[in-house]
Amino acid sequence: MVLRPTFGHVPPFSPGQFNMLYRFGLGEVAISICGDPSRPDEIVHTVRSAGKITSALVRVAPGETVGVRGPYGTGWPLHPMEGKDVVLVAGGLGLPPLRPLLYELLAHRDRFGRLEVIYGARSPKDLVYYDEIQRWRVRSDLRFQVTVDTAGRDWYGDVGLVTARIPDARFEPERTVAYLCGPEIMMKLTAQALEERGVADDAIYLSIERNMKCAVGLCGHCQYGPEFVCRDGPVFSYRDVKPRMALREV
Amino acid sequence: MDELSVGSKRILEREDFPRLLAALTAAGYRVVGPTVRDGAIVYGDIRTEEDLPIGWTDRQEAGTYRLERRNDTALFGFNVGPHSWKKYLFPPRERLWTATRVGSSFDVAVEEDTGPPMAFLGLRACELAGLDVTDRVFDGRVRDPGYHARRARTLLIAVQCGQAGGTCFCVSMGTGPGVTRGYDLALTEIVGPPHHYFLVGVGSPTGASVLRGVPLSPATERETGAAETLLAKTAASMGRSLNTEGIHDLLLTNMEHPRWEIVARRCLSCTNCTMVCPTCFCHTTEEVPELSGDRVERWRRWDSCFNLEFTQLHTSNVRKSPLSRYRQWLTHKLASWYDQFDTSGCIGCGRCITWCPVGIDLTEEVAAIRSTVAASPAVGGHR
Numbered sequence: 268m269v270l271r272p273t274f275g276h277v278p279p280f281s282p283g284q285f286n287m288l289y290r291f292g293l294g295e296v297a298i299s300i301c302g303d304p305s306r307p308d309e310i311v312h313t314v315r316s317a318g319k320i321t322s323a324l325v326r327v328a329p330g331e332t333v334g335v336r337g338p339y340g341t342g343w344p345l346h347p348m349e350g351k352d353v354v355l356v357a358g359g360l361g362l363p364p365l366r367p368l369l370y371e372l373l374a375h376r377d378r379f380g381r382l383e384v385i386y387g388a389r390s391p392k393d394l395v396y397y398d399e400i401q402r403w404r405v406r407s408d409l410r411f412q413v414t415v416d417t418a419g420r421d422w423y424g425d426v427g428l429v430t431a432r433i434p435d436a437r438f439e440p441e442r443t444v445a446y447l448c449g450p451e452i453m454m455k456l457t458a459q460a461l462e463e464r465g466v467a468d469d470a471i472y473l474s475i476e477r478n479m480k481c482a483v484g485l486c487g488h489c490q491y492g493p494e495f496v497c498r499d500g501p502v503f504s505y506r507d508v509k510p511r512m513a514l515r516e517v
Numbered sequence: 518m519d520e521l522s523v524g525s526k527r528i529l530e531r532e533d534f535p536r537l538l539a540a541l542t543a544a545g546y547r548v549v550g551p552t553v554r555d556g557a558i559v560y561g562d563i564r565t566e567e568d569l570p571i572g573w574t575d576r577q578e579a580g581t582y583r584l585e586r587r588n589d590t591a592l593f594g595f596n597v598g599p600h601s602w603k604k605y606l607f608p609p610r611e612r613l614w615t616a617t618r619v620g621s622s623f624d625v626a627v628e629e630d631t632g633p634p635m636a637f638l639g640l641r642a643c644e645l646a647g648l649d650v651t652d653r654v655f656d657g658r659v660r661d662p663g664y665h666a667r668r669a670r671t672l673l674i675a676v677q678c679g680q681a682g683g684t685c686f687c688v689s690m691g692t693g694p695g696v697t698r699g700y701d702l703a704l705t706e707i708v709g710p711p712h713h714y715f716l717v718g719v720g721s722p723t724g725a726s727v728l729r730g731v732p733l734s735p736a737t738e739r740e741t742g743a744a745e746t747l748l749a750k751t752a753a754s755m756g757r758s759l760n761t762e763g764i765h766d767l768l769l770t771n772m773e774h775p776r777w778e779i780v781a782r783r784c785l786s787c788t789n790c791t792m793v794c795p796t797c798f799c800h801t802t803e804e805v806p807e808l809s810g811d812r813v814e815r816w817r818r819w820d821s822c823f824n825l826e827f828t829q830l831h832t833s834n835v836r837k838s839p840l841s842r843y844r845q846w847l848t849h850k851l852a853s854w855y856d857q858f859d860t861s862g863c864i865g866c867g868r869c870i871t872w873c874p875v876g877i878d879l880t881e882e883v884a885a886i887r888s889t890v891a892a893s894p895a896v897g898g899h900r
Contacts, residue, residue, distance in 0.1 A: 273622060291616060291623045292806045292813045317831055332622035478829050480802050485659045487799030487820070488827060490849065492769075493856030514772055516841030 268324065269302075270310040270333060279307045281342030282367035283474060283502045287482045288312065288324060289334025296320045297479040297497070300338060301363035303370040310335060313363040313395055339482045341502045343368045343446055343472060351470075352380040352438035356429050356457050358387050358449020362395055364474055364501075365448050373409070382409035383436045387429035387453070390415050391422050410437060429453065433460035440465030447473040447505075455512050458505045471505035492517060521725040524718075526741055527733035529704075531713035534592065535566050536731045541636045544727050546672055549605060550638030551598070556584055558598040560605075563638055570595060577683040577756070577867065580876030591708045593639055596682035597866050601795035602637050602644055603651060606667050610818045613663075613802070618811040630663050634670035636727075641678055642693030643685075643864040645700060647795035648673070653858040654798045672723060675700040679708070679747050683756035684867030686880060690759065692864045694751040700724070705744035716744045757867060759880040760887065761851075764861075767887060768852040772844065776885045781840035783875045788821035790869035790877075791846065796862050797821070822846050847879060 271277075285299045296318070302311025316322040327333055343365075353372060357365050372382060384403070388394045394413065403411040412432055414425040425432075430453075443466050447454045454473045461471055477489035477496040484498035492511050494500060511517045521527065529537060541548050550563040553570045563569060575595045576583045587594050614627045640648075648668075655664035675696040678685075687693030696703045701724030705716040716736055719725045791797040801820040806813040820827060823842045828835035836842050854862035863879075870878045 291618065292804060292810060294802065294804045330621055334616075334623075334625075476830060477835065478827065480800070483659050485655070485661060485798070486801065486817075487822065488801070490822075490845070490853075493853035495857075516836045516838060517772075517845075 268312045268314060268327065268333075270312070270335060271308070272310075273332060277307055277310055278338065280304060280338035280367070282345075282371050283342035283364055284338035284340045285364075285482075285501065286310065286312070286335050286337030287339070287479075288314075288320075289336070290320055290323045290327070291332070291334070293320050293323050295334070295336070295480075296324070297339075297482060298324075299364035299474075299501075301366045304367050305370065305374060313360070315360055336482065339497055341500060343474075343502050345371065347470060347472075348372070348379045348444045350379060350442070352443040353382050354436060354438055354443060354445040354461070354466075355382075355384045356387075356433075356445065356447045356449070356454075357385070358429055358453040358457075359389060359393065360395070361447070361449030361453075361474070362386055365446060366396065368446060369403075376408055380439070380442070381437055383438055384409060384411040385414070385429050385432045385436065386412065387414045387416070387427075387432075387449075390417050391419075391424075412436075428456075430456045430460045433457065433464065438466075441467075443470060445471045447471065451475070451512070458509075458512075467506075468509060469504050469506040472502055473505055473508070474501045475503055475508065476501065520722070521719045521728060521733075523721060523725065526719070526736040527717045527728075528736050528740055529715040529717050529731065529733055531592075531715070533732045534715070537728075538563065538566060538638075540727050540729070540731050541638075541672070543730075545633060546636035546727075547633045548636045548638055551593070551595070553584065557582060558584065558595055560598075560600040560602065566592065569593075569639075574680075575682065577871045578876075579684065579870050579878045580873055581683075582871050589708050589710075590713070591679070591706060593676045593704070593706050594679060594708065596678065596680070596685060597641060597644065597868060599793050599868065599872055601647065601793070601866075601868070602640065603647070603795050605635055605637070606648075606651065606664050606671070607655060607661075607798065607800075610816055611663060613815045613817055615812065615814050628663070630666040632667070634672065635667070636672040636674060638674045638676075640673055640675045640696075640700070641866075642675065642696045643687040643690070643866040644795060645673065645675055645696060645698075646687075646690070646692035646864045647866070649699060650796040650858065650860055650862060650864065651798065653860060654796070657858070672727065673700045673702075673720075674724075675703040675720075677703065677705040677744065677748055678751045679706060681751050681754045681756060682867060682871075684870040684878075685755050685865065686757040686759050686867060687865040688752050688755050688758070689761060689880075690861060690863055690865030695748050702728070705747065707740070707743050707747065714740070716740055757870070757878070757880045759863075759865065759883060761861070764883065765852045765855050767890065768848045768883070771886050771890065772848070774886050774889070776882065776889070777840050777844050779885075780877060780882055781838065781843055783877055784823075784839045784843045785874060786823040786825070786839045786842055787874060788823045789872045789874060791821040791823060792819065793868040793872045794850075795864060795866060795868070796850075799827070801827075822849070843877075847882065851879070851883065 484495035489496035655661040700720040703718040
């Protein structure tokens, strides 16, 4: 979904931030911004129809108005990647929040080393940005791997979890920064696999998802230990959240 | 008459108390305070002194609250009930804005607070501390416009506690029983006999100005002394205590303590503790559309971390078990609140203990965890 302002201007956003999207009469939902940060004139979101509000958002017709509050949250830290190898690991709808980061990385390709993207989805039909992925996959300045959990015989790609791609991923662990986005269990196992290869836990960043209502650190829904995910996150360093991720139901 | 200076103390005779109410009304305040309703002392509008719980007291224990007759005519001879002042500053339900359809788009009109200024009559020391906590939540790093507007116009008339309740532990939390700051006026009720009067302390120029026209007399040393004696007696008769030393780390390093399992077997996830808590701030929003579909209101209402859907994410809930929800509530209230707001979220009022239908007592839960943890080297402060 591409949105343009009906009044005012669109404030710039950092990759990893999110907006609260409002459908008249139904309510708001937190959705990550997945457009190109160098094109601040439009607000781009990828929405999967899941609940009452998202199913209405995917039916928005051209010319209709959607309410937008944002951008909120901390975003992916960009400075740690200078001169390093960069690994992006996305699971399912974890790719949209990483897409602005990928645009940013490709726009400044000379500032860091190797670029490895690993994207896993449940099945081929769950893959998003299919055409764009084809273009990324033929580029020589990054390696973009796609894997699915299950597939039929019409799928010629890899089958398996993203964690299985980590041991063979091309990066130098001691000088690598990793950005993870996807289901919590996928991020936890991926972070562990990265650590096993020698990536420092404070060089791993991940985006935590929680129920959100206000997005400004007031309603309490998104609390994750002492942090309000909407304001202090959603991006955290793995080092900071590792003890919490080891616990259940925090 | 010259305006009283901040810090001065005067005597208001019991029979002149209605003059104070009249002065507040004359100054344009909507006076709210304690009143008896449905077998409990709750907060409501106070139009005459007859609205106050004259001659009533409350008896509180874990899971128990009973009103009883006093053998005197005290106006404030009780402790705290199920309501807190939070309900006026952060109402249980509040309209935030109204959206109206305009073609394929819509306009949003934000709600403005237009109510009269309120005078809170009868804030206890712990409740003043509670306002300080909610100020940090709603009027600190984030500014809630409704809370801010109402809070700025509210007059605070505190009342010193002449007795401690069975579930009180303000001394442990450093929030009472004495009212020391943050008030406009502070009353100490000396019931007597023979002399029934109020010692009135002036805490702000606004407090002084509302006293204009209220008959007051100078306070003697004996009268101020009587008030101090009363407070000391209250402090010595706390129903509960809570050791807060190192409580932040104590709880956060014991997230898998077996005690959570034990308390979770009793917890009903009923949300009572969060509804009566003066500092619990969690809320949710709801869209209320008109039948025509052309106009919709955004309301917010109190929510609770004990509700299963509080952590709803897609088709699942993060905190499914009552254990995880009780643990979230207690560790937030007593530990991570320090990280968020640089204060404890607990003011030691005991409401959550009294109003828990199964009598879960957070002081007991903390003590149980502490008792199994090897004594750690003494560290100053709460963290």
